[in-house]
Amino acid sequence: MTTSARETIEFKIEGMDCAHCVSTIEKAVGALSGVEAVKVSLTDNSAIVRLDPSQISQDAVFEAVEDAGYDVPR
Template identity: 35%
Template sequence: MEQTTLQINGMTCGHCKAAVDGALRNLQGVQNVQVDVAKGVAEVTYNNSEVTTKNMKEAVEEQGYDVR
C-alpha cells in the first residue's frame, strides 16, 4: 500500500467532502481516504498496482474541483 496527499482546490462544505471522498473510494485499488476541507487535501491509501494518482486526479476533477 502507498499513500499520497492530493491538494484540492474548491471544496467548501460537507457536500464537497462527501463528493470527493466518494469519487476516490469508488476507484478500484483505493483502500482509504481522509478528506480535510479546511486544509484542501485528501490523504489516500492505495494499491499502486491497481490505481494511479492520475486516476485519482481525474476522479476528483470530474466532481468539479481542481487538483494541484
C-alpha cells in the same frame, strides 16, 4: 501469495467549500478499484488516499477528483 505494496498520497484540492464537497470527493475516490482509504479535509483543502499502485495510478485518483468538479493543482 504476493502482497502488493501500499502507497499513501497526499494532495491539495481546490474548489471545496462545504461538507457536501468533502463527501462528494470521498465517494468518488473511494469508489475507485485499488483505493483502500480516503480522507478529505475541508480545513486543509487536502486529501490523503491509501491505494494499491498495482491497481490504480495517482493520476487516476486526481482525475476522479477533477471529474467530480474540483481542481487538483499539479
